[in-house]
Amino acid sequence: MTASPNTPADQARALLADLEGQRRREEQAFRAGFEAGYRDGWEIGYAHAHHEMAAEWEALAAKVRAMTEVATVNAREALDESAARGEPCAAACGRCSRCARAAAVARRGGDYLGERAHRGAA
Structure with a gap:
């Protein structure tokens, strides 16, 4: 009786043969996910900082205008x-x-x- 090409042992051998390829794919997926998360986090943080600075400048400008009334x-x-x-x-x-x-x-x-x-x- 010959082993069928799709036995669990054959599948395990195929997975082991492609172990390095799997490691590369996981590393690429991790890197892509990390870069996307970093970029999105930076953009969100930049937007928050922009709004905070605009509010602080608005308050400062109002204070300066009030102080400089002649x-x-x-x-x-x-x-x-x-x-x-x-x-x-x-x-x-x-x-x-x-x-x-x-x-x-x-x-x-x-x-x-x-x-x-x-x-x-x-």
Whole structure:
């Protein structure tokens, strides 16, 4: 009795004979899948980053526009006059430049007008 060409033993021999080919096909499939996943992940991440940066720039632009509104000359003069009188900021925080100037005005008895400061003997 001759063995049929499709016996399990023949199939096992054929698979073993093609072991290197199978390894190459698996490696190619893995590489293709990895590259596709990497590329898709990069594109999705790039899109998310693009949207995040656009939102951050929008918020920054709004902040800059709000800060750069030009005050009228009268408003600037009133602010300078109140600072020269030694008035602290509205919160009287004691930490900002306006509060520091107010403290200096209080110590000196008036605003510094550019003359040499008179100090005690060193």
